[in-house]
Amino acid sequence: MNRDNTADKLGKSGSRSKGRVTLSDVAKVIGVSAITVSRALNDPEKVNPKLRVRIEQAVAELNYVPNRAARSLATSTTQTLAVVIPTISNTVFSNVLKGIYDYTTRHNYEVLFASTYYSLQNEEKLIAKLLAQHPDGIITTGLDITERSKAMLLSANIPLVQIMEVGTGDVIDMSVGFSHFDAGASMAKYLIEQGYRNIGFIGAQMDFRSQRRMQGFLSTLADAGLETDKYLLTTTTPSDIKLGGQLLADLMAKQPDVDAIFCNNDDLAYGAIFECQRRKLRIPEQIAIAGFNDLDASASINPSLTTVKTPLYEIGRSAAELLINTLKGRPILSKTLDLGFELIVRDSA
Amino acid sequence: MNRDNTADKLGKSGSRSKGRVTLSDVAKVIGVSAITVSRALNDPEKVNPKLRVRIEQAVAELNYVPNRAARSLATSTTQTLAVVIPTISNTVFSNVLKGIYDYTTRHNYEVLFASTYYSLQNEEKLIAKLLAQHPDGIITTGLDITERSKAMLLSANIPLVQIMEVGTGDVIDMSVGFSHFDAGASMAKYLIEQGYRNIGFIGAQMDFRSQRRMQGFLSTLADAGLETDKYLLTTTTPSDIKLGGQLLADLMAKQPDVDAIFCNNDDLAYGAIFECQRRKLRIPEQIAIAGFNDLDASASINPSLTTVKTPLYEIGRSAAELLINTLKGRPILSKTLDLGFELIVRDSA
DNA sequence: CTGAAAGCGCTTACAG
DNA sequence: CTGAAAGCGCTTACAG
Known part of the structure; x- marks a missing residue:
């Protein structure tokens, strides 16, 4: 019967509300003020233990869910x-x-x-x-x-x-x-150390961070006296796997002597690897491929992908x-x- | 000087607020009530056009951003x-x-x-x-x-x-x-039609929907009089590419005569394909691989992946x-x- | 340990 | 077309 009472009282909540249970509904049920219920919920130690238990029970029974908009307004x-x-x-x-x-x-x-x-x-x-x-x-x-x-x-x-x-x-x-500049530079340094000389770059999206990776990469090539523009191919199209294959194809058509390609991110590198497989190009012997980010497939793909792991x-x-x-x-x-x-x-x- | 005035007024907003510009700050600046400003923002047609323009200017000038908690509370x-x-x-x-x-x-x-x-x-x-x-x-x-x-x-x-x-x-x-049941069944039907007879299933995570795909798949195999348990390998480990390679390896170790494998999702299928490549297994001649979801890499991988496209x-x-x-x-x-x-x-x- | 009063910033009828 | 009053559901000092 206690419960019936409750239901009656709940029905009376203001006409603008959606009939949800409020703090004062809970308070009425056990005969305390709303502020005490609020305290029991937010600052339990400040409330008499016995009372607190009763409040907690009422909260559970009524399925009370605090209204965060109200809390936000009050606390900013x-x-x-x-x-x-x-x-x-x-x-x-x-x-x-x-x-x-x-x-x-x-x-x-x-x-x-x-x-x-x-x-x-x-x-x-x-x-x-x-x-x-x-x-x-x-x-x-x-x-x-x-x-x-x-x-x-x-x-x-x-x-x-x-x-x-x-x-x-x-x-x-x-x-x-x-x-990103340093990350790009470090990949360039590595590829140079490995003996590659006709080193390319393919990039998609070319947002600010991509550009900075490219700058780091190219400036390191330049410092080593290598070509920077010749083997470069970028687009502002969003990056995806398929695009990687296309960019590789386009770059190789233009510059068949490219011997290594840094792909601006792993997606592009996957697509490039798949395209090389189709063309029966041996990686890394005929062409080396490197990526960026070390996404999921990079360790499993064939050949496994040399890349830069980023702390995403x-x-x-x-x-x-x-x-x-x-x-x-x-x-x-x-x-x-x-x-x-x-x-x-x-x-x- | 108008602007200095404004700044003064803003400083006076209630001590509990974070000093943000409120509706009534805007109202005071142009000498109307807050409710009119509210209307200009929410129901522009109901406000005198000239007034509305002034209000809009003040809103922009003061950089007023409505407080959604207050709005939520008022409108539920x-x-x-x-x-x-x-x-x-x-x-x-x-x-x-x-x-x-x-x-x-x-x-x-x-x-x-x-x-x-x-x-x-x-x-x-x-x-x-x-x-x-x-x-x-x-x-x-x-x-x-x-x-x-x-x-x-x-x-x-x-x-x-x-x-x-x-x-x-x-x-x-x-x-x-x-x-998901029908989707699993349709893949089974296709593989049977293609002539495969030792048809396997590898699955990870095995949440409810994965299970239903598996049920649809297996019940179709059963209806065709094919083995259902023999070529089955599942785990509750979350799905990823590497796991696909492992599951393929495990299944083939146990049942070398498996001739087709339905992978519970494309990630697993990618890993399975990569593992086959490493083992120099020809796909689909020696073993057929199918996936689920038609994710990004499916069209580009070698061989391209037969899968079920889902309307994600x-x-x-x-x-x-x-x-x-x-x-x-x-x-x-x-x-x-x-x-x-x-x-x-x-x-x- | 508990409560009455006021306030957070907005909107909703209702007047005029 | 504009505004005074009340209310949304909570919390914050302040008393007691």
């Missing part, structure tokens, strides 16, 4: 982090997102994300939209950003981590990533950690985290 | 959709998520997502957490769900779409997907569409959408 905190990445349908960023997600979940933050599809104009709009949700912190991708985006971010006055890249451009607040998951995880530590007032050792990269030598180059 | 609507999927670091679900995301973005909804890592217990917790955000609608994965999850979903009283599968189990509200992006898009149409009160033609699948015959089987 949302327990939400916003994430702006170029695209989710890309293994690179789904790994990053997983790192962010695993950490935020464990620490009871929600994630609100948005994809720019590599457009700074989209990014502006998305930042505005996300900020309207008043996230407690925000993660954006890259150090290249419009003035308007920067202004919005600044005036939001919340912690910000710019991910993926480090060592170039201005960091607005915090950043975590690695140097860790970038996501660290970014979330930086944000949450900042929000909890914990000391931040460094506002910029260089997570580095690792050259992985396998059979393809 | 959040413009947010919750999404529960097994994992994001899996091309299958990142495609689905992209479909959801593209549609929701266009229609001004935010997405809140969570990964269960294929655990129904996690799912319960995540549903509770997401529901606390009071999403306007929710998408969950699969038709297999605990009673507690179901009860929470029901009492949340918001539209729900269960994605990925159709034609099995009870649909709580709406659903969109395809029949469309499932996500349709689920979001069903939810948003429901929320806008538009008529829903059918609460269950079978998007089908397509057998893609290539060179590997």
